[in-house]
Amino acid sequence: xxxxxxxxxxxxxxxxxxxxxxxxxxxxxxxxxxxxxxxxxxxxxxxxxxxxxxxxxxxxxxxxxxxxxxxxxxxxxxxxxxxxxxxxxxxxxxxxxxxxxxxxxxxxxxxxxxxxxxxxxxxxxxxxxxxxxxxxxxxxxxxxxxxxxxxxxxxxxxxxxxxxxxxxxxxxxxxxxxxxxxxxxxxxxxxxxxxxxxxxxxxxxxxxxxxxxxxxxxxxxxxxxxxxxxxxxxxxxxxxxxxxxxxxxxxxxxxxxxxxxxxxxxxxxxxxxxxxxxxxxxxxxxxxxxxxxxxxxxxxxxxxxxxxxxxxxxxxx
Numbered sequence: 194x195x196x197x198x199x200x201x202x203x204x205x206x207x208x209x210x211x212x213x214x215x216x217x218x219x220x221x222x223x224x225x226x227x228x229x230x231x232x233x234x235x236x237x238x239x240x241x242x243x244x245x246x247x248x249x250x251x252x253x254x255x256x257x258x259x260x261x262x263x264x265x266x267x268x269x270x271x272x273x274x275x276x277x278x279x280x281x282x283x284x285x286x287x288x289x290x291x292x293x294x295x296x297x298x299x300x301x302x303x304x305x306x307x308x309x310x311x312x313x314x315x316x317x318x319x320x321x322x323x324x325x326x327x328x329x330x331x332x333x334x335x336x337x338x339x340x341x342x343x344x345x346x347x348x349x350x351x352x353x354x355x356x357x358x359x360x361x362x363x364x365x366x367x368x369x370x371x372x373x374x375x376x377x378x379x380x381x382x383x384x385x386x387x388x389x390x391x392x393x394x395x396x397x398x399x400x401x402x403x404x405x406x407x408x409x410x411x412x413x414x415x416x417x418x419x420x421x422x423x424x425x426x427x428x429x430x431x432x433x434x435x436x437x438x439x440x441x442x443x444x445x446x447x448x449x450x451x452x453x454x455x456x457x458x459x460x461x462x463x464x465x466x467x468x469x470x471x472x473x474x475x476x477x478x479x480x481x482x483x484x485x486x487x488x489x490x491x492x493x494x495x496x497x498x499x500x501x502x503x504x505x506x507x508x509x510x
Contacts, residue, residue, distance in 0.1 A: 232362040232392075235312045236266035236273075238305055243385075247392065251360040251385050252303075252318045254294045255347055262316070264288035264305060272308025277301060277318070298322045298347075300355045317360055319383065321347030330418060333378045338418030341427050345434070348380035361388040363395055363406065369413030369434065373422075381414045382434030386503045390482045391437060394501065397473035398441070398466070403452065408439035411498050430485065436502035438489075441466060448496035460490040463497035470501060471509070484508060 237246040240262050254260060264273045266288070273288040278301040281293040295301060303316040322332065324344045330337055332348060349366070356367040360383060369381050391408060398405050415423075415431040430436035440449040440463070448458045452465040467488040474483035484504035491497050 234307075234314045236264055236268075236307060236314070238314045238316065239263045239265050240316075241385075243389070245389065246314070247362055248313070249315050249317065249359045249362050251383055251388055252316045253321050253347070253349065253383050253385065254318060255323055256296045256298065256320050257294060259291055259293045261285070262290050262292060262303070262305065274306045275303060276306065277303040280318075292318075294318065294320045296320075298350055300358065317358055319349045321349055322380065323347045332380055335375055335378050335380050336373070336418045337380070337416050338421065340417050340432065345382045349383045351379040351381055361392050364388060364391060364408075364410075368407075368410040369437070371414050371416050371419050372412065373416060373419040382432075383414075384434035384503065386482070387435055387437060390501065390503055391439070393479060393482055394470050394473055397476075398469050401469055403441065403469075404443060405441050406443065408437070409442040409447075410437050410439055411495065412438040430502040430504055435504065436485070436500060438498045438500050439466075440496065440498040449498065458491075458496055460488070460497050463488040463490065463499055466499045470499065486510075 232248060233246040234248050235246075237244045238250070240252065240260055244265050252260065262275060266273075271287040275282055275290045275292075277292055279295045280301055283291045283293075285291055292303065298320045301318045301320060303318050304313050305316070306313045324347055326332060327337055330339060333350075337348075351366060351370060356365070356370075358366050360366050360369075366381070366383070369383065370379055371381065395405060395408065412431060413436075414434045415425070415429065417432050420429050420432050421427075425431070441452065442448065443450055449462045449466075451458055452462040455461065467486065470483065470486055473479055474486065482503065483501060484506055485500065485502040485508040487500040487508075487510040489498050489500065
């Protein structure tokens with residue numbers, strides 16, 4: 194997250210525009226109206242060696258990719274039903290299926306329903322646009338740029354129809370969009386591990402006594418082109434959708450809430466959130482969830498915030 198060089202004037206204006214855009218959209222777009230009454234279902238769904246009972250989860254796949262889905266439940270094993278919006282589903286037993294994604298990019302939800310029909314888990318399955326479809330630095334006119342290392346497998350196309358979709362119980366797709374100017378087509382790298390991390394941290398913060406319905410994601414995904422334009426470090430985790438700059442904003446004013454009760458929004462509030470996340474990261478159940486963690490003071494462009502990422506090693510600043 195540290196700046197690698199001083200931004201040029203026009204780049205500085207771009208950075209201010211990012212913050213202004215975030216402030217304008219926070220009340221109407223970023224904050225979910227109400228989270229689901231119950232975050233966890235009575236059973237869990239396993240895929241890609243991840244088990245979670247969250248009622249809403251994101252799944253990103255390439256066109257035609259196959260994924261094995263399995264219900265994990267201590268109760269009776271029969272009677273579960275999987276209902277995909279599209280694609281091919283092949284049963285592999287009482288509560289196990291192999292799903293083959295459709296060939297066309299888009300959102301294809303898969304609902305897994307309990308035997309009594311009263312409980313369900315929805316997998317928001319996004320078939321991504323493969324990275325190989327880039328033409329130079331552009332994807333259907335949207336500037337991606339050039340990755341400094343191995344690029345992601347593909348990009349979720351964000352539309353008016355899907356931008357408000359929940360990708361986890363308390364976060365929506367549009368919260369992770371890059372702030373660069375765009376036309377009707379926008380793309381994002383959606384990192385499922387980051388979503389799990391943010392949900393875990395949100396739960397811990399609420400347990401500590403702070404009422405938080407969601408985090409304001411000041412910066413989520415950044416295209417390499419945008420990351421370079423604002424002067425950020427070459428290998429920023431944001432470029433892989435693996436990082437989020439967040440703060441708590443329950444009053445909707447676009448700045449960090451007064452967490453320490455001193456009547457101001459400043460670095461001390463970022464330190465409160467930083468300590469809560471750092472403590473949560475030390476718990477046994479959080480192993481592998483939180484890699485990088487940093488706190489940042491206010492500037493002329495933004496208020497205080499905390500950076501969290503899912504790199505594979507511990508880093509603190």
